[in-house]
Amino acid sequence: MTLEAARMGVLKSAYESITREMAADLKRAAFSSIVREARDFSVALTDRRGEVIVQAECIPIMTAGISLALRGLAEHVDIDALTPDDALLMNDPYSGGQHLQDIYLFTPIFLDGRLVAFAASVAHHVDVGGGHAGLNAEATEVYQEGLRLPLSRFSVSRDWGGGFVDQLIRANVRVPDLVIGDLNAQFAANRTAERRFAELTARHGAEDFLDAMDELKDYAERRVRAAIARIPDGVHEVTEYLDASPWDGGTARVIAHITVDGDELRVDFDGSSPQINGNVNCPFASTVSAAQSAIRCMLDDQDLPFNEGCNRPITITAPYGSILNPRPPAAVRARLTPASRVFNAIVRGLGSVLPGQAVATGFDTTTAFAVSHLAAETGHYQVVLEILGGGWGACAEHDGADALDNPISNCANSPVEALETDYDHFRIAEYALVGGSGGDGAQRGGLGIRRVYEALRDGVRVSGYADRHRTGASGLSGGTEGGTGDFSITRADGTVQHLDCVFSEVLDTGDRIAVVTGGGGGFGDPAGRPADQRAADRAHQIA
Incomplete structure (x- = not known):
């Protein structure tokens, strides 16, 4: 089914209103200063496959990674067995997560008994255990950085609010009131999404509202492809550097090979430094998120919606065992340092042929x-x-x-x-x-x-x-x-x-x-x- 443009505009705004209200509710309900004041969180809606449909304007590297966090959903969870009482938690940087402090919460959204979407929220938690409070600057393994949660299903009524998952987290963090308080704020934001989703499907019609999910992704893909096609074809190699001297690593390199070919764009980080025996490694999900964010910044279409359709024309690769795609159990707490050099390299590379964006x-x-x-x-x-x-x-x-x-x-x-x-x-x-x-x-x-x-x-x-x-x-x-x-x-x-x-x-x-x-x-x-x-x-x- 193809929806006409005016109708699509209304439905796009309806979806966006959900995530904006989620963000406002999460901020108001949060306990820690890093979430409440610094606003270190993101929210989104995904389809039943875990692909982002719409996100709020929050932390780019977090929300760009939500689809990656849910990518292996069907391999880990029986989607057809999920119930409205279920939720999913994860923070594992080696299974699509970022670093351990960023805990993702996904709750299923049902319509007439059918799973149709997920409410997604992620927040940076002030402490997740590990060697030191807040952050372990001396970590050389992810085990030293805190509690690691694989993507897993649990019953909210049974396992939260004093249940097993609640107790497990409380027992492993130094400030349980703040951590559980912020997780409850994530639950509140997700519940807002569930309520508003039901209201908006009733108002706009369930068939149109659900069809808009795929059409919004296709629309975003068309616009991104058109914007990439306006960049001159070519290959650009850019090297950025970061200080790895605290781990006897000297100066580490992030090397980006950027290829623009018609309406597709590829970034290969071959030649980047090997992973480091310290906390400055960047999980591949963070590398991909940083690269996607940089590319979006350099396109001449600055009113792009963000959803998984934007990423279809973009391919990101990084050698396994490098600082941008480390092997476990490498520590990853400071992953934004190399991720930022990913961002810088792409901005510099594309800026060389897009002077108006330089x-x-x-x-x-x-x-x-x-x-x-x-x-x-x-x-x-x-x-x-x-x-x-x-x-x-x-x-x-x-x-x-x-x-x-x-x-x-x-x-x-x-x-x-x-x-x-x-x-x-x-x-x-x-x-x-x-x-x-x-x-x-x-x-x-x-x-x-x-x-x-x-x-x-x-x-x-x-x-x-x-x-x-x-x-x-x-x-x-x-x-x-x-x-x-x-x-x-x-x-x-x-x-x-x-x-x-x-x-x-x-x-x-x-x-x-x-x-x-x-x-x-x-x-x-x-x-x-x-x-x-x-x-x-x-x-x-x-x-």
Whole structure:
């Protein structure tokens, strides 16, 4: 059945309204600051095969991977045996997941007793066990990073709300109230999808509403193919680098071979560095998600719907055993570092033949930072996880944005007031832009930030990871590179300790740690920057 265009537009908007309401409900119901304030989550609707039909505008790398997380659904679960009381959980990075902190929840949606769709939500959970609270910067195996959940079916009425699955998770995390609270927020978002799906099928007619699933995918595929066809055919090889020195890996390479052939696009990462004996490996699902996100950013059709149809003209491959497709049990917590270089490589490669889309490289590094404390007298943990952004790259039309998270991560700022209201083991002593951190050019790169945390208790553990602490983001068309990031501790006695880009330390009362992120690359010859913009830079102390 083919629906006419106006009817399809109405049904497309109806589907989108479901996921937007899911996102709003998940955020409102969440317990942890990483979900409630930073909005590190995504939601989507899939068809009964697990292919995404529509997603909300949340974290790109998470939602792009939902279809991958459900790809082997029929191999692991008897779909025909599912009931409205069933749910599926998974976070296994070697079975289509990302890293262990990102827990996917899928609940089936039935219509007149027939399984027709899945409500999907994924959130970054503040703690999933493992060697250290929040994140284990020292992990060399996935087993050291926390609880690993394969895609499996369970009964919500029996196994949740004090049942086996609930108890299993509670017993393996340090802050069960936050983790279970955020999972309950995911359940709430999924239930919203179930209710709205039933209401909208009743309003628009079940036959049309279900037929629109396949037509929306076909429509997205046609538009993506048309956009790819407007890119000149050719092969582009781009190499990006990341710092692997904390694991004696020197400088690791991400090499992208990008082939545009008619209305199809292939990216092969052959030649990329072998997997590393540390937590910086990128599961293949994350590699695919980052590549898909980059390609979408570079297409000239900027109003594309996102669903599985978008991915049909795109092929992504990476050698098994590489940093972009590691063998288990490699640790993968910092997978966004190589994933970001995947994004950068594709943007640079396609930007070379799409000058209107070209942009200098941004800091584009997830600076993840955990602050935890165990109260000896009670045995209770406080765990905070921060995701901090840097400067974005400039382009021909404007300066790069200041202090924004990585484009494929897209987390929001966690307000100082919210953190200090919820936690008493630290305070934030400083939060500011870093003047001069953006690369120079006719258009300036965006600025990084400086955020300083002061311990208010003895025994506050801090750990984190980042990249671009040795070399900044590259400029474009004559623009200069952005500033680098830095971690440093100033002890209460004034002693200063500089840290590696991956670290784990303990603070006592009065000790401070400064987390600095770098800026984006500049665009164009610096001599071409207008005098009034130079004056504004100096006036705001950002030059």
